[in-house]
Amino acid sequence: MGRTLAEKVWDDHVVRRAEGEPDLLFIDLHLLHEVTSPQAFDGLRQAGRRVRRLDLTIATEDHNTPTLDIDKPIADPVSRAQLETLRKNCAEFGVRLHPLGDVEQGVVHVVGPQLGLTQPGTTVVCGDSHTSTHGAFGALAFGIGTSQVEHVLATQTLPMARPKTMAITVDGELPEGVTAKDLILAIIARIGTGGGQGYIIEYRGSAIEKLSMEARMTVCNMSIEAGARAGMIAPDETTFAYLKGRDHAPQGEDWDAAVAYWKTLRTDDDAAFDAEVVIDAAELAPFVTWGTNPGQGAPLSASVPDPASYEDASERFAAEKALEYMGLTAGQPLRDINVDTVFVGSCTNGRIEDLRGAAAVLGGRKVADGVRMLVVPGSVRVALQAVEEGLDKVFTAAGAEWRHAGCSMCLGMNPDQLAPGERSASTSNRNFEGRQGKGGRTHLVSPQVAAATAVLGHLASPADLSDADVRTPAGV
Amino acid sequence: MEAFTTHTGRAVPLRRSNVDTDQIIPAHWLKKVTRDGFEDGLFEAWRKDADFVLNRPERDGATVLVAGPDFGTGSSREHAVWALQNYGFKAVISSRFADIFRGNSLKNGLLTVVLDQDTVDRIWALTEADPTAEITVDLEARQVRAEGITADFELDENARWRLLNGLDDISLTLQNEADIAAYEAARPAFKPRTLKV
Ligand code: SF4
Numbered sequence: 140m141g142r143t144l145a146e147k148v149w150d151d152h153v154v155r156r157a158e159g160e161p162d163l164l165f166i167d168l169h170l171l172h173e174v175t176s177p178q179a180f181d182g183l184r185q186a187g188r189r190v191r192r193l194d195l196t197i198a199t200e201d202h203n204t205p206t207l208d209i210d211k212p213i214a215d216p217v218s219r220a221q222l223e224t225l226r227k228n229c230a231e232f233g234v235r236l237h238p239l240g241d242v243e244q245g246v247v248h249v250v251g252p253q254l255g256l257t258q259p260g261t262t263v264v265c266g267d268s269h270t271s272t273h274g275a276f277g278a279l280a281f282g283i284g285t286s287q288v289e290h291v292l293a294t295q296t297l298p299m300a301r302p303k304t305m306a307i308t309v310d311g312e313l314p315e316g317v318t319a320k321d322l323i324l325a326i327i328a329r330i331g332t333g334g335g336q337g338y339i340i341e342y343r344g345s346a347i348e349k350l351s352m353e354a355r356m357t358v359c360n361m362s363i364e365a366g367a368r369a370g371m372i373a374p375d376e377t378t379f380a381y382l383k384g385r386d387h388a389p390q391g392e393d394w395d396a397a398v399a400y401w402k403t404l405r406t407d408d409d410a411a412f413d414a415e416v417v418i419d420a421a422e423l424a425p426f427v428t429w430g431t432n433p434g435q436g437a438p439l440s441a442s443v444p445d446p447a448s449y450e451d452a453s454e455r456f457a458a459e460k461a462l463e464y465m466g467l468t469a470g471q472p473l474r475d476i477n478v479d480t481v482f483v484g485s486c487t488n489g490r491i492e493d494l495r496g497a498a499a500v501l502g503g504r505k506v507a508d509g510v511r512m513l514v515v516p517g518s519v520r521v522a523l524q525a526v527e528e529g530l531d532k533v534f535t536a537a538g539a540e541w542r543h544a545g546c547s548m549c550l551g552m553n554p555d556q557l558a559p560g561e562r563s564a565s566t567s568n569r570n571f572e573g574r575q576g577k578g579g580r581t582h583l584v585s586p587q588v589a590a591a592t593a594v595l596g597h598l599a600s601p602a603d604l605s606d607a608d609v610r611t612p613a614g615v
Numbered sequence: 616m617e618a619f620t621t622h623t624g625r626a627v628p629l630r631r632s633n634v635d636t637d638q639i640i641p642a643h644w645l646k647k648v649t650r651d652g653f654e655d656g657l658f659e660a661w662r663k664d665a666d667f668v669l670n671r672p673e674r675d676g677a678t679v680l681v682a683g684p685d686f687g688t689g690s691s692r693e694h695a696v697w698a699l700q701n702y703g704f705k706a707v708i709s710s711r712f713a714d715i716f717r718g719n720s721l722k723n724g725l726l727t728v729v730l731d732q733d734t735v736d737r738i739w740a741l742t743e744a745d746p747t748a749e750i751t752v753d754l755e756a757r758q759v760r761a762e763g764i765t766a767d768f769e770l771d772e773n774a775r776w777r778l779l780n781g782l783d784d785i786s787l788t789l790q791n792e793a794d795i796a797a798y799e800a801a802r803p804a805f806k807p808r809t810l811k812v
Contacts, residue, residue: 154795175645178693181648181650193809218646220646221648235809268715284722286693286722287719293785294788294789336714366688396804456630457632571689573637
């Protein structure tokens with residue numbers, strides 16, 4: 140019988156297989172950042188171990204980095220200490236590091252792909268759950284804990300039990316104005332935050348094939364929010380075109396050998412998945428979350444659900460708690476929800492296409508009075524590209540703040556946070572209680588919905604804007 | 616890692632589902648560069664509420680957390696496991712754990728036990744009726760026992776063996792050095808490298 144994409148990549152990385160033990164997998168690429176690595180380096184030091192494969196390891200700074208005044212010392216001493224710890228560790232062990240201020244610095248999941256390090260058929264790990272992002276290339280990529288970071292540093296392998304496979308097939312045409320973010324939010328709402336648990340998801344079908352590389356990354360990024368360790372998309376011409384010519388992409392004969400291998404990775408026609416979900420792209424619409432987990436979402440045109448409508452007691456309780464925390468009432472139209480903050484950025488939606496999408500909506504319009512809008516590019520490279528295209532001007536002319544690259548308000552480890560009770564429309568991936576700042580309330584949205592929301596001051600899609608909102612000539 | 620064979624202690628009933636790791640330990644605690652000292656950050660936001668179950672005097676010194684389904688979702692932060700351990704928890708019981716959290720817990724010797732929701736309900740009822748009730752989590756027998764409750768649980772043999780013996784993964788893996796070296800020697804040349812030669 141044939142094998143799935145995930146099974147092929149898995150099998151190609153088995154270093155050792157023994158009855159009754161997890162497989163020992165070889166890791167092709169290990170990404171590091173400041174938050175989940177200090178205790179791992181400490182462990183190495185204590186055991187007198189070195190980093191086994193410096194040539195498969197790379198670090199950047201993203202979670203704690205400020206997005207303003209980056210040339211000044213970091214104000215928060217604890218954040219500063221964590222960045223300094225990473226710098227010291229990388230220097231001591233010889234790990235390549237792109238620190239704050241470096242042109243290759245940025246959110247770790249934006250940096251890997253743009254350098255061309257993330258490639259089809261590789262295994263990629265990082266001490267960060269959104270490592271699933273890299274699966275967009277047909278890589279087997281998953282988040283790991285700090286003990287596993289130490290394990291990979293020391294051995295370049297990981298013992299792993301093989302997950303099951305799930306196919307999520309999205310056929311048809313996404314309607315006008317519906318983005319990859321809406322698609323993945325709708326998928327999570329459908330299967331639930333535990334729906335993908337124990338599985339590697341493969342996204343397939345004609346709607347997925349039509350997505351750009353960056354849109355595919357948005358989809359795979361949020362696999363973890365559906366409970367799956369990894370999400371994958373079969374590599375195709377779109378993937379190869381994206382990679383060709385990148386810094387670390389194979390060249391010459393290596394390129395041909397690589398492409399020939401990559402083409403073998405597609406799931407065989409006679410392969411079987413352990414679970415299958417089918418979604419009709421044509422039925423999708425702009426999607427927003429109303430609750431405190433990413434599965435609590437609905438089409439923008441809907442209303443806040445009534446907890447009483449849930450049959451399952453624990454879901455009902457979760458919905459009640461969520462409405463209480465979010466300060467919402469059942470039956471309230473989602474479009475009536477006012478926000479005070481709009482955040483565009485993160486490893487979900489902080490790439491150049493996301494910024495273009497937001498700028499196209501914002502062009503010539505103004506951010507509503509009383510709303511602050513933060514635009515945080517996913518990496519310095521993304522920022523430079525945006526500046527070259529004049530997108531930064533579009534944002535600042537609209538009254539938004541154009542910031543330096545990093546995770547920023549996605550998790551508020553730096554000064555970019557919501558104040559208690561503040562409400563955001565955010566292009567990030569988690570609407571957990573307090574995720575963007577203690578007491579902050581988060582609605583997950585696409586970049587386009589974020590921009591329209593910024594203009595109108597309430598949750599909205601670009602279709603809700605009229606030409607009257609355009610007050611100055613468009614900047615792009 | 617400390618070995619885990621069997622543990623008996625009082626329980627904390629946490630009647631919530633989908634407890635994500637941001638709730639277990641909020642992000643600002645992640646700036647620490649050590650593995651200890653996280654106990655005050657455990658469930659920090661909820662502990663502001665005097666009625667939160669962990670704040671009740673009768674739960675003082677309890678060592679077994681009994682949580683709703685989908686415990687440990689979200690961020691991969693191992694700090695969540697350290698926070699639970701620093702606080703004094705030895706085992707967590709739930710009907711479903713998020714994968715990364717579960718992996719992290721077993722690597723640190725925090726035993727995560729999956730029981731069906733019906734049994735979890737019964738343990739909740741027991742400990743709520745009698746906070747002094749003791750729960751035994753017996754890894755050798757793969758069984759949870761409390762007054763009127765005997766429930767078997769599953770844990771794969773390999774994970775169990777490592778926990779029972781307190782074995783560290785890295786030393787185990789390094790015993791397979793020859794396999795790793797052989798794999799490395801056979802890797803294709805086109806595979807990416809972070810350092811250019
Ligand atoms: S942008 Fe957000 S989700 Fe992505 S790595 Fe940073 S903190 Fe994590």
